[in-house]
Amino acid sequence: MLVPTYAIPDLPPPVELETVRVYKALTRASRALADLKGQARTIPNQGILIDTLALQEAKASSEIENIVTTQDELFQTDLFPDDPQSPAAKEVALYRDALRLGYDRLRQTDGLIPNAALIEMFRLLKGRNDGFRVVPGTALKNEMTGETVFVPPQDGQAILGHMAGLERFINDDELSALDPLIKMALIHHQFESIHPFPDGNGRIGRILNVLYLTRTGLLDIPILYLSRHITRHKADYYRLLQAVRDESAWEDWVVFMLEAVAETSATTIRLVEGIREQMARVKHRMREDLPKLYSQDLLNNLFRHPYTRIEYVQNDLGVTRQTAARYLDTLAEQGFVEKHRSGKNNYYINSELVRLFLEVSES
Numbered sequence: 001m002l003v004p005t006y007a008i009p010d011l012p013p014p015v016e017l018e019t020v021r022v023y024k025a026l027t028r029a030s031r032a033l034a035d036l037k038g039q040a041r042t043i044p045n046q047g048i049l050i051d052t053l054a055l056q057e058a059k060a061s062s063e064i065e066n067i068v069t070t071q072d073e074l075f076q077t078d079l080f081p082d083d084p085q086s087p088a089a090k091e092v093a094l095y096r097d098a099l100r101l102g103y104d105r106l107r108q109t110d111g112l113i114p115n116a117a118l119i120e121m122f123r124l125l126k127g128r129n130d131g132f133r134v135v136p137g138t139a140l141k142n143e144m145t146g147e148t149v150f151v152p153p154q155d156g157q158a159i160l161g162h163m164a165g166l167e168r169f170i171n172d173d174e175l176s177a178l179d180p181l182i183k184m185a186l187i188h189h190q191f192e193s194i195h196p197f198p199d200g201n202g203r204i205g206r207i208l209n210v211l212y213l214t215r216t217g218l219l220d221i222p223i224l225y226l227s228r229h230i231t232r233h234k235a236d237y238y239r240l241l242q243a244v245r246d247e248s249a250w251e252d253w254v255v256f257m258l259e260a261v262a263e264t265s266a267t268t269i270r271l272v273e274g275i276r277e278q279m280a281r282v283k284h285r286m287r288e289d290l291p292k293l294y295s296q297d298l299l300n301n302l303f304r305h306p307y308t309r310i311e312y313v314q315n316d317l318g319v320t321r322q323t324a325a326r327y328l329d330t331l332a333e334q335g336f337v338e339k340h341r342s343g344k345n346n347y348y349i350n351s352e353l354v355r356l357f358l359e360v361s362e363s
Contacts, residue, residue, distance in 0.1 A: 032265035152195035
């Protein structure tokens with residue numbers, strides 16, 4: 001079958017994007033994202049959200065690529081990174097690490113997302129030392145039929161040129177007066193169509209989404225659980241990506257991405273609110289039942305690490321190993337955490353927080 005050639009356009013594409021339908025979806029998405037930004041600010045320690053929600057986003061994004069793991073495998077991999085039991089969980093954790101790396105680079109470059117940062121994320125995610133594709137032969141195939149549906153640019157110089165143009169569009173706010181949420185949809189499509197890396201383009205592209213929203217100030221920190229919507233509407237996601245290439249169906253694509261922002265903002269708000277409510281309850285109980293043990297740092301540890309261990313408490317609180325072990329055993333005795341053992345190591349689960357993640361991911 002002959003695959004039609006898609007001429008990657010300069011951004012923004014030469015079509016009408018600010019239609020009534022797009023505007024309605026944009027209004028809903030903007031309000032939902034603003035609500036999420038406000039709710040996130042109610043959590044005093046933002047590291048709690050970055051660590052816990054980034055891992056949930058990593059899990060959902062990796063599922064799109066058929067890399068599936070359980071919550072338990074995922075958190076245990078974080079605790080025991082040298083345990084080879086779950087390769088899928090390790091790959092999901094690498095996505096989380098790549099997102100963290102991208103956020104670090106964003107802060108170090110005064111709010112810019114250079115191609116160099118994307119290459120760094122790719123190298124971390126895939127454990128490679130190369131960057132943009134230089135060898136031809138890449139083609140995207142239908143998972144079910146094996147049929148080639150799209151052939152991205154093959155020439156290394158063409159890929160460099162397209163990525164240089166995308167880099168300008170991402171970082172130069174004077175190039176377009178479009179709303180940043182519409183721009184995010186265009187950026188994502190462009191990145192996936194250039195398909196610049198030998199592997200991992202879907203996951204790097206989805207990290208780019210949330211980093212771009214952070215760069216523009218629509219979020220303070222990269223916590224939008226955006227891949228959840230794409231996972232649940234995977235067939236539509238790939239169909240609409242291709243419809244832009246085949247039919248210039250930009251409006252349908254932009255609306256899909258705006259709906260994803262609106263729906264996943266609501267989902268992420270549920271997680272943030274649930275974390276805040278649980279933290280308040282545990283804080284009150286610890287002050288009442290364990291006043292000599294309570295500290296804000298210990299509370300933060302239990303929520304930053306849903307599966308925690310003695311070393312985490314030792315490092316976060318600056319206490320001895322013996323003291324950290326006593327703290328966690330006391331918390332387990334009082335029902336704040338559940339104590340488990342893996343080989344020679346004890347670990348402690350904030351079960352109520354893990355249940356929240358499961359409830360939201362399954363709803």
